[in-house]
Amino acid sequence: MSSKTLRVAVIPGDGIGTEVMPWGVKCLQATAKVFNISIEFEHFDFASCEYYQKHGDMMPANWKEQLIGFDAIYFGAVGMPNLVPDDVSLWGSLLKFRREFDQYVNLRPCRLMPGVKCPLAGKKPGDIDFWIVRENTEGEYSSIGGKMFEGTDREVVIQETVMSRVGVDRILRYAFELAKSRPRKRLTSATKSNGISITMPYWDGRVSEMHKNYPEINLDKYHIDILTAHFVGRPEIFDVIVGSNLFGDILSDLGPACTGTIAIAPSANINPEGKFPSLFEPVHGSAPDIVGKNLANPIGMIWAGQMLLQHFGHTEAADALLKAIERILERSEASVLTPDMGGMGTTQALGEAIEREILSLA
Ligand code: NAI
Ligand code: MG
Numbered sequence: 001m002s003s004k005t006l007r008v009a010v011i012p013g014d015g016i017g018t019e020v021m022p023w024g025v026k027c028l029q030a031t032a033k034v035f036n037i038s039i040e041f042e043h044f045d046f047a048s049c050e051y052y053q054k055h056g057d058m059m060p061a062n063w064k065e066q067l068i069g070f071d072a073i074y075f076g077a078v079g080m081p082n083l084v085p086d087d088v089s090l091w092g093s094l095l096k097f098r099r100e101f102d103q104y105v106n107l108r109p110c111r112l113m114p115g116v117k118c119p120l121a122g123k124k125p126g127d128i129d130f131w132i133v134r135e136n137t138e139g140e141y142s143s144i145g146g147k148m149f150e151g152t153d154r155e156v157v158i159q160e161t162v163m164s165r166v167g168v169d170r171i172l173r174y175a176f177e178l179a180k181s182r183p184r185k186r187l188t189s190a191t192k193s194n195g196i197s198i199t200m201p202y203w204d205g206r207v208s209e210m211h212k213n214y215p216e217i218n219l220d221k222y223h224i225d226i227l228t229a230h231f232v233g234r235p236e237i238f239d240v241i242v243g244s245n246l247f248g249d250i251l252s253d254l255g256p257a258c259t260g261t262i263a264i265a266p267s268a269n270i271n272p273e274g275k276f277p278s279l280f281e282p283v284h285g286s287a288p289d290i291v292g293k294n295l296a297n298p299i300g301m302i303w304a305g306q307m308l309l310q311h312f313g314h315t316e317a318a319d320a321l322l323k324a325i326e327r328i329l330e331r332s333e334a335s336v337l338t339p340d341m342g343g344m345g346t347t348q349a350l351g352e353a354i355e356r357e358i359l360s361l362a
Contacts, residue, residue, distance in 0.1 A: 015286025016296035017076020023351030024301035035317035047093035058092030101276035103269035110255035115329035134248020175242035190243035263297035266304035
C-alpha cells in the first residue's frame, strides 16, 4: 500500500471515550512504529458534552472544514445524558459525521476471541467469525413522512422507507467486494420480502443483479426473523452479511452480543471512495456508570484502530495488532483483564499489555 502519511483526527468525546482513546492512539502509534507506517494525529475537543456546556453547541460551525481534509476520524464515544439530552448530543455530532461525510457503509466484525466467555453454548474461537455490512444512509431511517390529525381519534403517522438504486447498489457492491476478499467467499443478504412487499423484493432484485458481477461468490438470503435465529443457533455458517439500515442495525448489535462483551467490539463508518473521512469507533457508548474509575475496557477502541489500518490497506500491521489483542485475551491474566471480562485489571493495565505485545514484534 502507499507510504503516504495517514492523517487522523482524534475525537475522544465523552465519558470513557476520553479514557480509552489514549490507549487506542498509543497502540496505533506502536503498530505504526513497528510496521513503518506514517500516521499523523490531531486532537479535537468538540463533539463532547463539555464542549456543549461551554459553547451551546456540540461542534463549531466550521467543523466540516476542520475535518474534511483528514483520511479518518478516530472517535471515542459521545453522550452524557445527565448534562445534555442524548438526541442533542448524538444528532449534534456523530450522526452529522455519518450523514454529511456520506459514510454509507457501517461495518462490524463479529469474531469470537480466545479467552472471552461466549454467551452461546459450545462455541469456541473460530466458530464465529463474520462481518456485518449495514447500509447507513437511507432505507427505513428516512425523514419522509408525517403526522395528521394529531391528538384526535383519526391520528395517522407515516414514515416511508427509501431505497434508491444508487444507495442499494453501492452497499451491495461493497459487501460483494468484501466477500470476494475472504477465503470462504460467501455472502448472506438479509431480506423480508415475504412481508414487506415493495422495497424488500426490490432489494432482493438488486442483490441478484449485482451477483452477476461476482459469480465466484456463494450467495444466500434469509428473512430477517430466521436470520436472527441462525445468529444464535448456527453462527458458523456466516461469512459476510449485508442488510438495509434497520436490519443491519439489529444484526450489528446481535452479532457482537453473540461473541461476548460489547466493550471489545469495534465499528467503522466508511465512505469507500475516500471523498470524505471515514470514522472508526468502539461499539460501546460513554458508560457514565464507570467513568473516572480506570475500569473501562480499551479493546473496542484499540480494535477500531485496527480496522482503520485495515481500511487503508495496511493489512500486515492490522493482522499483527489483532493478533496482539488475541494473545492478551488468550493469556487471560486476572491482573490485566478489566472487570467486564472477569478480571481485576485497569484500562491502563490492559492497554499497556497490548501496546507491549505489539512493540515486542519490533
Ligand atoms: P454504554 O455502551 O455506554 O454502556 C452500557 C453498559 O456497558 C454500561 O454498564 C457500561 O458500563 C458498560 N460498558 C460499555 N463500554 C464499556 C467498556 N469499554 N468497558 C467496560 N464496560 C463498558 O451504553 P449506554 O449506557 O446505553 O449509553 C451511555 C451513553 O453513551 C448515552 O449517552 C448514549 O447515548 C451514549 N452512546 C454513544 C454511542 C456512541 O458514541 N457511538 C453508542 C452507544 C451509546
Ligand atoms: Mg444499534
